[in-house]
Amino acid sequence: MNLWGGRFDKEPNAAIAAFTHSLPFDQRMAQQDVRGSIAHCRMLGHTGIISAEEAAQIEAGLREIAAELPDAGVLTGAEDIHSWVESRLREKVGPVSGKLHTARSRNDQVATDARLYLRDAADGLAGQLRDLQRALLDHAAEHGETVLPGLTHMQHAQPVVLAHHLLAYFWMLQRDRGRLADWRRRANVLPLGAGALAGSPYPVDRAFVARELGFDGVGENSLDNVSDRDFAVELGAVLAIVALHLSRLAEEVVLWNTREFGYMELDDSVATGSSIMPQKKNPDLAELVRGKSGRVFGNLQSLLTTMKGLPLAYNSDMQEDKERIFDSVDTVAGCLGSMTILFRSCRFRADRMLAGTHGDFSTATDLADFLAQRGIPFREAHEVVGRVVKWCETNDRVLESLSGADLQEFHPDFAHAPADITSVRASVRARKSPGGTAPDEVRRQLAVAEVAWEL
């Protein structure tokens, strides 16, 4: 029943009840609802709002419910998880269960449950981020000297080493972990005790409840506590950025698995075939991860839009926060888990990567830098090398094939160039600035990343 007491003449319309009830999606917070109720119950006892005996009875009933939940299957028969637990409790301990509702409202209760649930979920996601980072770090450790074409605009730009490339994603995920940690700190504040909106006339001890539930503090303002959904929206934004990073990594997987690139080999166990084309080995998983970014972005938009323009305090619109943020949590968890499996089992093709650099002019900058280091303004050096490239293209030559004499035709200073000036190995070795792609420098970066990963 969606209302208490004698004020209403009619039972709720069944279709409307089906539309407004939240049990189908808020039952995943059942354990959190019980945990929150136990803390509230202890506080009621501890402060003498109810008797110690009543508190003990209620807590015992709640503990039984918690123990039964894992086998309870799909819950039905109530409008929301709070009513479900409440009615189950009444079955167990009788009328005393009604005292649990003292000094508490649905509005502060649901906000508490949701924060507890999302805190747990975010801790899980943080662990999954670390797992994926681990898979990347392991490959990076192995591929500190594997050279591949570095791309900008998807054009061959300068050669880089594979470890360097993989570490770029490590750092994206590291920032994601930072955002999650910031979110946790900000969201980990207790709403319970705010009542329906105005606080409670009972001598509640909110700090006690906060400690019981592992919250870092107590909400400063009851109106805000019941009507704030920043914790959902901000988490939705944090997860959108995770999904963004994963969509980029997934794009690389798709690209590197093409016949044209061929830099990567997926394990058969993570690829899919085709019902019609017997030769196909599709990177479905990566495509889905790429596509699911849309879902997580959309959920963020939903959360923002739903909250737009709502005056204080609680409004039912806020009930809409749950399905969207749960979906973002589930989606990102699925994407992280799948990508970790994929990366743990994939193989990189160093041979194809190196082959990809042949004849790709990706050391042209090295030629220009050589001239610049001899005092020629960079712009001028750039023009000289531009002519070299054009000449090669016209004459169907690759840069690696040019002799010192060939180069001197374009600029006399090339007489002093080292023999391997157009070699990709020399090119990567040279880029030893902090953050650069030189193998020694990347080794250093890897050590820094390992330290960061441990945090």
Place this chain on the structure above:
Amino acid sequence: MNLWGGRFDKEPNAAIAAFTHSLPFDQRMAQQDVRGSIAHCRMLGHTGIISAEEAAQIEAGLREIAAELPDAGVLTGAEDIHSWVESRLREKVGPVSGKLHTARSRNDQVATDARLYLRDAADGLAGQLRDLQRALLDHAAEHGETVLPGLTHMQHAQPVVLAHHLLAYFWMLQRDRGRLADWRRRANVLPLGAGALAGSPYPVDRAFVARELGFDGVGENSLDNVSDRDFAVELGAVLAIVALHLSRLAEEVVLWNTREFGYMELDDSVATGSSIMPQKKNPDLAELVRGKSGRVFGNLQSLLTTMKGLPLAYNSDMQEDKERIFDSVDTVAGCLGSMTILFRSCRFRADRMLAGTHGDFSTATDLADFLAQRGIPFREAHEVVGRVVKWCETNDRVLESLSGADLQEFHPDFAHAPADITSVRASVRARKSPGGTAPDEVRRQLAVAEVAWEL
């Protein structure tokens, strides 16, 4: 199994399979999948690609499956609904079932199923739009003379009649019906026969299949047929605009149910109480409808984002279209149904509406118009009346209380003003321009709306 044949060394990883499988959400297209398969099967028989006997056997099996589906509960044991039906068919008719896959691919099959499903769903939504329009029209018929304050900027602007106000929503929904009809025409094109991407080497008769399935035509380009998701995105946009309109209507319900406005009374059966505050009667349903607009907007964003930048032809990202567009369909269906119930059972408070106009200066424009009609430039007339209003405010008077003599203090021409110049009834009666709020004109508009509704 997500692949056929002897090309792969390993079974799919179970976690990855769980991530990539679509059966949990595409099983709602089961009937459409069977229907599409029957049409394809008949075509294969009709063209002699398979024998008449084979076709008959397969069709019989499919018909059995269709008959069993209503009681089948939650389907499991396959990666998607197509595989599920296929494997069920094999159980029923044996190896001949394999021939159904001739000249068909998952790519054109899923596009066909989705279009069939959404076409059915959209037809349902069109009917629901009409139902809500009906509820509005019925109230409008009753309230052709009920005057309430018309608002702009949520400030009292000019009086209007309630029928006029409700008809504004009628026309929003009428445009929605138009958009749905346009969508249907554009989306109702058969993808089947496009094969995996390049068409079929079999002598298929696509027009035959289109006729069987009620499609208006056959897709012109097989690459487009398997990779186009305009039908989902455009429907997502159409539904977003429906949700937008409903959010506005819901805002009115919330506002009109406030103690401050009090223009509306919800039936007890559609309102909810509070677990803590015994006096509450909350318009939950309308709040949810308002909030769910966020969901539908976000789904549209998800669909757009997922499709962004995908090269031809099919990519697995496209699998993500279904859950989002299904959610928009379900959400809008729920909102329309609930709002119809709400409007069928609500009561408008004509007394509160009329009372709302007392002393609200909403006939000030009529004073200005009166002067303008006597040849005074409107800007000047506006200034005169501005001074009248200010004088009233300063002296705590209402416009209705001013005598002709009072008005003449501000402009001599008021000497010729009719006695009821400040009356809201006179004001609405005067606005008889086409589309205006004069009761006679609104009666005409209602007749036009009734004709439009029948379409």
Place this chain on the structure above:
Amino acid sequence: MNLWGGRFDKEPNAAIAAFTHSLPFDQRMAQQDVRGSIAHCRMLGHTGIISAEEAAQIEAGLREIAAELPDAGVLTGAEDIHSWVESRLREKVGPVSGKLHTARSRNDQVATDARLYLRDAADGLAGQLRDLQRALLDHAAEHGETVLPGLTHMQHAQPVVLAHHLLAYFWMLQRDRGRLADWRRRANVLPLGAGALAGSPYPVDRAFVARELGFDGVGENSLDNVSDRDFAVELGAVLAIVALHLSRLAEEVVLWNTREFGYMELDDSVATGSSIMPQKKNPDLAELVRGKSGRVFGNLQSLLTTMKGLPLAYNSDMQEDKERIFDSVDTVAGCLGSMTILFRSCRFRADRMLAGTHGDFSTATDLADFLAQRGIPFREAHEVVGRVVKWCETNDRVLESLSGADLQEFHPDFAHAPADITSVRASVRARKSPGGTAPDEVRRQLAVAEVAWEL
């Protein structure tokens, strides 16, 4: 000044005025504002609401303003374009200008201006869509026999002809034209005459004004007329889908311009170099088109969100419609224009495309279809060919190199296979189902497309 008359004690705060004024962005509707005013003025004269002489004076002034606008540069000194035109008109014709404001409000005026402006803009976009289609059709006409690897999941799937691939985009754009046309029909309805919200007490002739301005009809409900922004939201959605299609086409340009694919050559005039890497030739333009989809999607969300939950009638939030829809119009216009230039000047590399099919197993389906056509259930045929592919991969062979004898090792029926069964040319020739990639069929499709283009 943002208000008229004697009601306010203070001048507007300058910072607030800067925040609320719309002239910086609504001045682009100046011609439409004047055009709408001329029509309104004629109607006032025609109906005798003002004298013929007054109407003539006002119209003459407005015509002067229209003539001056092209050289007027950036307009300043008013809160919005309506006030600017009004004050300019007063300078030209004196106090009679005040009569133009009779029977008209900002609310219906701005809605009229916006519809006129967007109608003009949409007509321009429809023309640009045709231009891009033309460029695609011209390439298609030339490349009816150019074979390239058709991809699904970005894996080589089946060979297709380039004309077929380009026509897929033609049809996307054709649907876009259809959506624009539907929008035009629905949006081309006159709001003017709705007054502030409630209609007009003057004997206005709205049909006259509609005819003058090329509208197909008159708005049915004044409350709706001033508060409806469907015309902006729906156009925003139509343009989002155009941007989606362009992002896909742009992705192909970027991909086909990679060293790895190399299917396309951009003209130097549309590519960009690098300030640091002399060898670079970047497809900037296509990347920007791809990226700008985000902008157009975001604008749509902005429009939807801004309108969410607004009660009737006009609210200032609606002022926010303009910048976002203008930005979508500008962005899509820029993208269409640029892509047309790109496609007009680019060159396709048929040699690279054909080379891309060598050894790619993309005719594996043809082998399976061959067996299936001999009565072997397709699933079984698929498995046989899966083993063929696997054997080739293990033994480093390409499908084209297998002899009839080799194939018979896998299935005896291959004894009857034609010699060219693994040839890509034979493969495309075979797919002659309607919409398929067979050159003859594509030629037919091209003729259909030419007819559709003319519409």
Place this chain on the structure above:
Amino acid sequence: MNLWGGRFDKEPNAAIAAFTHSLPFDQRMAQQDVRGSIAHCRMLGHTGIISAEEAAQIEAGLREIAAELPDAGVLTGAEDIHSWVESRLREKVGPVSGKLHTARSRNDQVATDARLYLRDAADGLAGQLRDLQRALLDHAAEHGETVLPGLTHMQHAQPVVLAHHLLAYFWMLQRDRGRLADWRRRANVLPLGAGALAGSPYPVDRAFVARELGFDGVGENSLDNVSDRDFAVELGAVLAIVALHLSRLAEEVVLWNTREFGYMELDDSVATGSSIMPQKKNPDLAELVRGKSGRVFGNLQSLLTTMKGLPLAYNSDMQEDKERIFDSVDTVAGCLGSMTILFRSCRFRADRMLAGTHGDFSTATDLADFLAQRGIPFREAHEVVGRVVKWCETNDRVLESLSGADLQEFHPDFAHAPADITSVRASVRARKSPGGTAPDEVRRQLAVAEVAWEL
């Protein structure tokens, strides 16, 4: 010119150049570009990559440019701000200017400029958040005893004090400041020195540059440094949540300015009139702030979508980050500034607020709490009071009018109720739990808020 050197045969197409050039919008980063260049120049001198004299010459030229910029007006004649500064520098110091480009690329330069610009902008926004908080705190200090109806579901729920209500918004803005601070810490990392993507072969001192520019550290990975746009996306998300909070506050302003609520009076200087209705005083500014949330939400979606699926490293799509994040910065700055002016000049109507509580049943919970505190389970107490409310409604009575004897009809324990049990003042006084609305407690909260504000 959009390229350097001799590689290209043709000049850029003018239309394409107009489409791809960023000067129109990136010129607002001119000072940051120069500042970054000065730091880079000093580093080049400090490390001996260029001579001290060269460095001095270049820096002097750059300083001149910085000094000229404030009067430079709209910049033209280059593709982007970097080229503009570069070419201006060449005019000033001649060919030596070319050396500034040593060890630097557009890719790391633009990322540096953008971070500098946004850091400055975010610092400004943080200050504006404080200003608005100040305005709220000042009103709160004044209205610690002003009682108004506290709403949930927009229904009168329980009375609250105005200070409490305003402080709810204070805390929202405080969280916004926290998010901005977290963003700053995370974004304040130097990209310069990453080169085009792979790092630099020059002995650059990135830490030196970081110190010069006030960055907290140096980017760990050059590929990430040039292709990361988290700093824009995360800021976009932070600002979206600010806009969300402002939309809620704006909704209250609109609502409280209605004739029906009448809780607030805007100063004439921040309100607007109507061109047609002389009585209007519209809260335009608040409506715009509410509506502009759509813009800021949409910008976030644009940023996310644009970055979706981009492989490493720099792609031109990323150029699209600037206009959207700049628009969010400008929009939120405008909204914060305007709302601060509004709140500084507005007046609250304590009389109307108190009048709003008359007869609103908002102390019904107090009756139930009274019974509960006497040992009656809350659920039962709730039912009793529900019957009280219903009786009042049926008999047209208000709760305040019930005598003790009246109440005892419903439950005997009411015999012990205090005389003022239905008074709103007693109700607020009772809610003294931490965060509650009791005036003493709110006074304490205000003190806490003042401390937080100082941070």
